[in-house]
Amino acid sequence: MNPTESLHERIVATTARVGVLGLGYVGLTEAMELARAGFVVTGFDIDAARVSAVQGGHSYLVDISDDELAKVVGSGTLTATDDFTHLGEQDVLLICVPTPLGKSKAPDLSYIISAVDSIRPQLRRGQLVVLESTTYPGTTTEVVMPALESTGLRAGVDFHLCFSPERINPGDKIHPPSTIPRVVGGVSAACADLASRLFRRIAPDVVLVSTPQAAEMVKLLENTFRAVNIGLVNELALMCRSFGIDVWEVIDAAASKPFGFMPFYPGPGLGGHCIPIDPLYLSWKARVTGFDPRFIELAHQVNSSMPRVVVSVVTEALNHRSKSVKGSRVLVLGVSYKRDVNDARESPAIDILHELERREALVDYHDPYVARLEVNGRTMSSVPLDDIRLTGADCVVIATDHSCVDYKRVVDLAPLVVDTRNVTRAVAPYRDTIVKL
Numbered sequence: 006m007n008p009t010e011s012l013h014e015r016i017v018a019t020t021a022r023v024g025v026l027g028l029g030y031v032g033l034t035e036a037m038e039l040a041r042a043g044f045v046v047t048g049f050d051i052d053a054a055r056v057s058a059v060q061g062g063h064s065y066l067v068d069i070s071d072d073e074l075a076k077v078v079g080s081g082t083l084t085a086t087d088d089f090t091h092l093g094e095q096d097v098l099l100i101c102v103p104t105p106l107g108k109s110k111a112p113d114l115s116y117i118i119s120a121v122d123s124i125r126p127q128l129r130r131g132q133l134v135v136l137e138s139t140t141y142p143g144t145t146t147e148v149v150m151p152a153l154e155s156t157g158l159r160a161g162v163d164f165h166l167c168f169s170p171e172r173i174n175p176g177d178k179i180h181p182p183s184t185i186p187r188v189v190g191g192v193s194a195a196c197a198d199l200a201s202r203l204f205r206r207i208a209p210d211v212v213l214v215s216t217p218q219a220a221e222m223v224k225l226l227e228n229t230f231r232a233v234n235i236g237l238v239n240e241l242a243l244m245c246r247s248f249g250i251d252v253w254e255v256i257d258a259a260a261s262k263p264f265g266f267m268p269f270y271p272g273p274g275l276g277g278h279c280i281p282i283d284p285l286y287l288s289w290k291a292r293v294t295g296f297d298p299r300f301i302e303l304a305h306q307v308n309s310s311m312p313r314v315v316v317s318v319v320t321e322a323l324n325h326r327s328k329s330v331k332g333s334r335v336l337v338l339g340v341s342y343k344r345d346v347n348d349a350r351e352s353p354a355i356d357i358l359h360e361l362e363r364r365e366a367l368v369d370y371h372d373p374y375v376a377r378l379e380v381n382g383r384t385m386s387s388v389p390l391d392d393i394r395l396t397g398a399d400c401v402v403i404a405t406d407h408s409c410v411d412y413k414r415v416v417d418l419a420p421l422v423v424d425t426r427n428v429t430r431a432v433a434p435y436r437d438t439i440v441k442l
């Protein structure tokens with residue numbers, strides 16, 4: 006039996022051993038799904054604290070409870086380790102490490118490279134390696150494949166190599182990972198077939214594309230589509246402000262059209278590990294090949310200006326009440342990058358807090374999910390959302406619309422609310438103390 010056939014069989018029989026490199030939002034979520042499907046999964050992470058949290062059944066993700074994690078770990082189907090010498094024992098290796106931007110906003114592939122470096126000495130015939138981190142088209146074949154082939158083993162012949170973007174949406178109760186189809190592109194049809202057999206165990210469907218580059222591009226199309234449409238609607242929101250039109254009302258009415266329109270909503274700017282970053286991976290690659298990615302750049306300009314727009318709206322609203330930003334008490338409500346998650350990476354609220362501080366406002370923040378936040382080199386702590394803070398604030402800025410906050414109480418007590426998410430509409434549609442984006 007050749008190694009490909011035996012891996013087929015082990016995937017079908019659920020006896021294949023799966024290693025997941027990177028136990029973050031993506032890796033831990035997928036490790037849980039695979040373990041629940043019956044595979045024996047080992048999670049590898051360089052962060053010893055994360056490894057011991059998983060081993061102790063303590064979840065650091067909002068979508069996974071301690072109980073769920075402890076159950077899977079207790080049954081022995083999921084183990085976490087920072088001992089990478091066990092990589093060679095795995096039949097399948099899924100790479101789910103970060104892909105941030107470097108200082109000059111160029112892709113930082115160092116995490117992928119170090120994960121691949123740890124696999125290299127233990128790579129063996131018949132193993133399947135799948136890169137899942139979001140990255141520019143060409144990473145799998147131009148970066149990962151040559152590094153793995155430096156062992157003398159050939160991709161598509163001796164070992165299997167694919168790209169399959171992870172498409173989870175943390176905090177989304179309507180679309181849990183088990184409802185999201187997977188996209189797979191392999192360096193050969195046999196590679197793609199193996200990966201799709203595995204993913205069919207945890208996803209409702211697998212969409213095969215012809216190459217890893219196409220699969221890498223699928224993810225960037227999805228996230229660039231969001232970034233550009235949010236950029237467009239942010240610009241329209243500013244336009245509507247100048248016309249005195251409520252952009253939210255306009256979007257809702259447009260969304261009644263049953264075809265040809267999809268609603269996107271304005272906000273304080275982009276955040277998280279995906280939408281603000283991924284399109285810049287694509288524009289970097291485009292520029293390297295001499296292509297000028299105009300839409301991406303324009304959307305980036307508009308979206309990244311939004312935190313300053315919010316601060317200008319605060320300034321204007323305070324001014325209207327004969328107050329200056331300098332010396333005003335401003336409470337930022339919600340600092341994670343989106344509703345009901347504990348992830349504050351790239352959150353526009355950080356820029357809003359920073360800009361308000363630069364203008365000498367007295368700032369605080371409240372977020373039930375984010376106890377501490379780094380703002381311009383200093384650590385801020387979430388303050389309680391008590392009556393004294395709400396009545397004593399000169400302005401409350403709703404930057405993130407967590408569903409557990411009582412917004413009726415906020416608008417009843419705060420003398421001025423700048424609502425960047427239109428969350429107050431449900432509790433107080435028209436009130437002169439509420440200013441919307």
Ligand SMILES: NC(=O)c1ccc[n+]([C@@H]2O[C@H](COP(=O)([O-])OP(=O)(O)OC[C@H]3O[C@@H](n4cnc5c(N)ncnc54)[C@H](O)[C@@H]3O)[C@@H](O)[C@H]2O)c1
Pocket residue numbers: 026027028029030031032049050051052055101102103104116119120137138139140171172173174175278279
């Ligand atoms: N967060 C999301 O919603 C989401 C959704 C889809 C895709 N993605 C993409 O998935 C990738 C991972 O994102 P994330 O949000 O899970 O990141 P994360 O920062 O939450 O987790 C990454 C983990 O990888 C670990 N790590 C770093 N280098 C490692 C190495 N060499 N070996 C093993 N572990 C290593 C880190 O310690 C961390 O625990 C990124 O490319 C991201 O763009 C993220």
